[in-house]
Amino acid sequence: xxxxxxxxxxxxxxxxxxxxxxxxxxxxxxxxxxxxxxxxxxxxxxxxxxxxxxxxxxxxxxxxxxxxxxxxxxxxxxxxxxxxxxxxxxxxxxxxxxxxxxxxxxxxxxxxxxxxxxxxxxxxxxxxxxxxxxxxxxxxxxxxxxxxxxxxxxxxxxxxxxxxxxxxxxxxxxxxxxxxxxxxxxxxxxxxxxxxxxxxxxxxxxxxxxxxxxxxxxxxxxxxxxxxxxxxxxxxxxxxxxxxxxxxxxxxxxxxxxxxxxxxxxxxxxxxxxxxxxxxxxxxxxxxx
Ligand SMILES: [Fe+2]
Numbered sequence: 001x002x003x004x005x006x007x008x009x010x011x012x013x014x015x016x017x018x019x020x021x022x023x024x025x026x027x028x029x030x031x032x033x034x035x036x037x038x039x040x041x042x043x044x045x046x047x048x049x050x051x052x053x054x055x056x057x058x059x060x061x062x063x064x065x066x067x068x069x070x071x072x073x074x075x076x077x078x079x080x081x082x083x084x085x086x087x088x089x090x091x092x093x094x095x096x097x098x099x100x101x102x103x104x105x106x107x108x109x110x111x112x113x114x115x116x117x118x119x120x121x122x123x124x125x126x127x128x129x130x131x132x133x134x135x136x137x138x139x140x141x142x143x144x145x146x147x148x149x150x151x152x153x154x155x156x157x158x159x160x161x162x163x164x165x166x167x168x169x170x171x172x173x174x175x176x177x178x179x180x181x182x183x184x185x186x187x188x189x190x191x192x193x194x195x196x197x198x199x200x201x202x203x204x205x206x207x208x209x210x211x212x213x214x215x216x217x218x219x220x221x222x223x224x225x226x227x228x229x230x231x232x233x234x235x236x237x238x239x240x241x242x243x244x245x246x247x248x249x250x251x252x253x254x255x256x257x258x259x260x261x262x263x264x265x266x267x268x269x270x271x272x273x274x275x276x277x278x279x280x281x282x283x284x285x286x287x288x289x
Pocket of ligand 1: 104106154155216219221
């Protein structure tokens with residue numbers, strides 16, 4: 001059907017004109033692109049009344065599952081690849097040694113600072129430990145960065161983050177660490193396990209409709225920051241994990257894998273974080289303190 005002229009096009013132009021007086025140029029640009037593409041989307045889909053009712057009901061149900069503990073909208077953006085697209089667009093450069101990953105819905109504000117070599121897992125947390133050590137340094141000059149902060153979090157072996165699981169102590173499997181004068185750090189964590197994203201909400205309906213597995217390959221989250229450097233938001237995956245190619249949120253990739261080596265009853269992992277000069281900005285935590 002030809003839809004370039006006619007009442008639909010006139011309506012789109014009228015709406016665009018109605019928002020043409022926004023003063024902030026960036027906001028004006030964003031609103032006009034949003035209107036243009038949403039109108040084009042509705043026209044291409046030929047959205048029916050029933051479908052529109054389904055759409056706003058779907059959003060209402062996403063809102064009902066969103067609060068301080070969980071954000072269904074962010075999860076939706078994650079499973080349709082938008083969150084990772086934004087990371088890639090803003091941070092990925094050719095030849096980058098460590099990839100940027102989406103923050104995901106489980107970062108919690110104000111996780112505790114822990115001593116070098118401390119464990120983020122409480123003593124009664126089941127699971128094999130991994131001792132992670134490495135260096136944070138300037139990507140261009142290779143000089144160590146002292147006092148860089150590594151913010152790390154992961155799911156327990158039952159697949160739940162501490163905020164989803166009443167049986168875990170507060171802030172279990174979360175912690176912040178500082179690098180020493182040589183840029184070195186040492187952390188004890190759990191060898192990560194795969195887990196599904198929450199599927200009890202509208203996002204789960206979408207995944208089931210698409211017959212997509214909800215699983216995320218095993219990973220540990222890291223945000224590495226230091227004044228004067230671009231904040232590195234990343235995840236470490238397990239080299240050889242077959243689910244890496246089918247990550248439910250399209251994040252896992254080859255420049256984010258670590259070699260977990262067995263050492264007695266635990267694993268060892270050496271992993272370095274090179275930082276690029278830039279502006280140090282911390283992402284907002286989707287989960288309140
Ligand atoms: Fe995660």
